[in-house]
Amino acid sequence: MTHDQDHDFAELDGLFAAARRTGATLPEARLEHLTAQALAVQAEGPAPRSAPPRPRPLMRFLLGIGGWPALAGLATAGVAGLWIGAMPPAFVETIAAQVTASTDAAEDDLYLVDPLPGYPLALELGDGS
């Protein structure tokens, strides 16, 4: 016996409808078991997330000063300082000369101060007579 395709499919639709009507009905004990499983997992709470690895001392320092951008800034400042020290521009030399000169004068003044003059020292030692 042969049937056209549409007719076969119409019968299939009836079978599908029957399958939908007779969906699985789980026994109460089975549902209770599955519910107990759900409650057990719920009671465990979320799985603990693994702690991130502790950074090494150098990395902690780096993070402390602000990360790689800060380190780049620090390196730039260092190079600029070296450059200014090795090849100072004219205005820096002028300022340096002034500072040095004033410092020299102050140092000279400092050296001229006698913190322990001879007379009081003699009195202290008791041979001032």
Place this chain on the structure above:
Amino acid sequence: MPFDDLTALDDDALLVLYANGDPAAARVLTRRLAPIVQSHATRLTGNLSDAEDITQEALLRLWRIAPEWRRGEAKVTTWLYRVTANLATDRIRRRRGGSVALDAIADPADDRPAADAVLQDKARVAALDRALQTLPDRQRQAVILRHIDGLTNPEIAEVMDIGVEAVESLTARGKRGLARALEGERNTLGYRDDT
């Protein structure tokens, strides 16, 4: 029942409540989803024992990912159909040629039609399940999702991770395969008188 008021919520909302520790949400979701998963798994594997194990495992996975579930990203049932299919595929590969458990199709619990109609339904569904087991795995999955579980083609495409056109092709070929497999059972299924 104390969780009656939660039954109006959708699966997404219930899963969030579950993740927040609401035991009533666990009960409502289990009762709503377990029959869907077990019915689908039974038809995919043709074996009730496998289907029960798959149901337990699929729900266990759902409970475990609940805290990370992102609402609105995917339907809970779509996710479950996919997990169920993966678990069923593993089982089928391990147990090729296993027996079909006809008792897997449970009787309807309530609002049951007359006894003879129930028997006829049961015979027809058993024949359908036997015919489904003759189909290639992907055709069987597509036909079950489309014609028994009632998913749309785009939803099936998402579950099976294929295009909508591929879904249409699989379901069409699957129906032709079912029609061929059931050809010899027309009379025993009572279609001579019914159609």
